[in-house]
Amino acid sequence: MKFLKNKSLWALLIGGALLSATACKKKDDDNDTPDTTPPSSDVIVLQGTITHDTTLTSDKKWLLQGFVYIDNGATITIQPGTVVKGDKDSKGTLIIMRGAKIHAVGTSSSPIVFTSNKAAGSRDYGDWGGVILCGRANNNQPGGEAIIEGGPTAMYGGAGSPNDADNSGDMEYVRIEFAGIAFQPNQEINGLTFGAVGSGTVIDHIQVSYSGDDSYEWFGGAVNVKHLVAFRGWDDDFDTDNGFRGKGQFCLGMRDHNVADQSGSNGFESDNDATGSTASPYTMPIFCNMTVFGPGAESNETANPLFQHAAHIRRNSRCNILNSVEVGWPIGIYIDGSLCGDNATQDLLQVRNTIIANCADPLDVSSGSTFDVASWFNTSGYGNSVVSDMSTLGLNLPVTLTNPTLLPNSGSPLLSGADFSGNASDPFFQPVSYRGAFGSDNWTNGWCNWDPQNTAY
Numbered sequence: 001m002k003f004l005k006n007k008s009l010w011a012l013l014i015g016g017a018l019l020s021a022t023a024c025k026k027k028d029d030d031n032d033t034p035d036t037t038p039p040s041s042d043v044i045v046l047q048g049t050i051t052h053d054t055t056l057t058s059d060k061k062w063l064l065q066g067f068v069y070i071d072n073g074a075t076i077t078i079q080p081g082t083v084v085k086g087d088k089d090s091k092g093t094l095i096i097m098r099g100a101k102i103h104a105v106g107t108s109s110s111p112i113v114f115t116s117n118k119a120a121g122s123r124d125y126g127d128w129g130g131v132i133l134c135g136r137a138n139n140n141q142p143g144g145e146a147i148i149e150g151g152p153t154a155m156y157g158g159a160g161s162p163n164d165a166d167n168s169g170d171m172e173y174v175r176i177e178f179a180g181i182a183f184q185p186n187q188e189i190n191g192l193t194f195g196a197v198g199s200g201t202v203i204d205h206i207q208v209s210y211s212g213d214d215s216y217e218w219f220g221g222a223v224n225v226k227h228l229v230a231f232r233g234w235d236d237d238f239d240t241d242n243g244f245r246g247k248g249q250f251c252l253g254m255r256d257h258n259v260a261d262q263s264g265s266n267g268f269e270s271d272n273d274a275t276g277s278t279a280s281p282y283t284m285p286i287f288c289n290m291t292v293f294g295p296g297a298e299s300n301e302t303a304n305p306l307f308q309h310a311a312h313i314r315r316n317s318r319c320n321i322l323n324s325v326e327v328g329w330p331i332g333i334y335i336d337g338s339l340c341g342d343n344a345t346q347d348l349l350q351v352r353n354t355i356i357a358n359c360a361d362p363l364d365v366s367s368g369s370t371f372d373v374a375s376w377f378n379t380s381g382y383g384n385s386v387v388s389d390m391s392t393l394g395l396n397l398p399v400t401l402t403n404p405t406l407l408p409n410s411g412s413p414l415l416s417g418a419d420f421s422g423n424a425s426d427p428f429f430q431p432v433s434y435r436g437a438f439g440s441d442n443w444t445n446g447w448c449n450w451d452p453q454n455t456a457y
Contacts (some may be wrong), residue, residue: 107173109446
């Protein structure tokens with residue numbers, strides 16, 4: 001357990017964690033803007049490990065300091081409208097351990113917000129860690145478990161007794177802003193990270209904004225998700241690894257054309273594992289009704305050259321993208337490696353009823369590959385198409401990041417053409433006629449925030 005150095009501070013021990021009302025003012029890095037949270041008795045610091053059921057109420061302000069673990073089967077309940085901030089110097093991060101749960105269920109009019117501890121106008125990518133969920137579902141790591149990426153000492157996976165229906169709780173109507181901090185090179189915390197999270201977990205209506213790494217990343221598991229927004233992220237929007245086999249529907253990615261990662265930023269990035277092995281279970285997510293806007297969908301200006309692909313499918317992944325639209329990337333779908341080409345040929349890796357628009361190179365393969373990606377993509381019955389002029393989509397493009405108009409206009413080709421046969425016939429998916437994340441209902445209304453930089457919390 002960690003204790004604050006200032007013993008005069010009021011402290012309350014709850015379930016092995018330290019909750020203390022403090023001024024929350026700290027010395028930042030020399031190049032950082034100092035935190036300006038004033039001394040206040042309604043700011044409570046969370047540290048260490050929480051081992052008993054705990055509730056964060058909306059009448060208080062909460063600050064994550066360091067790695068905050070929810071463990072020993074405990075449940076952390078977060079009331080609608082609650083604001084939880086993260087400390088940068090200590091890499092404030094909320095980690096739900098295996099067997100523990102989070103119950104963070106906001107509403108459209110009163111979402112739960114995880115955000116920066118900086119003042120409005122001075123927030124930035126990676127101002128704190130992020131939210132990490134660890135479960136006991138299957139993954140393809142040696143022994144069936146591994147330590148989660150990013151620095152915490154948290155294990156994920158069920159080892160010898162995996163449970164794909166494992167339940168890590170529920171998160172609904174939640175915003176996660178300015179998270180995604182680097183612990184060390186190639187060990188970054190994402191906005192929202194899933195480590196072998198099972199399908200008993202409910203993830204719906206989540207917006208990750210200004211993440212300093214991936215907006216969402218899955219390491220194994222079988223959790224299903226709906227209504228995700230990846231907004232102005234730094235690296236990838238939707239990153240899947242280590243045998244993830246969940247499903248996602250109605251998800252949106254939106255990029256700032258100026259901001260990309262040195263590793264190369266993508267809409268989708270998908271690996272079986274880090275080495276591209278044949279370890280099972282295979283990474284085989286099924287994404288349906290996805291809208292992935294790249295830099296060219298946001299601006300006609302020259303984009304950051306580190307942007308790469310709408311979908312980078314590599315390292316023996318079997319990723320599925322169905323009934324979707326990908327707009328404004330340097331490269332559309334990139335099939336990387338002979339094993340991914342083989343997976344596509346065997347119909348294990350699928351792209352169906354999907355439109356690629358305004359991509360300089362819509363379809364490509366890695367150097368030396370003999371896979372005919374164009375013939376595969378354009379196979380009769382697959383329902384795919386490539387268009388060079390994004391104006392033909394009937395969308396309001398370039399999209400305005402501060403006030404996006406997301407619904408297709410009347411007559412848009414996106415309003416029809418969806419198909420819910422084959423891998424899209426799973427009962428998790430809601431059958432709709434349209435392709436992409438939106439038809440006639442803008443499900444982002446009310447709870448999404450397109451200008452968190454200037455929001456007073």
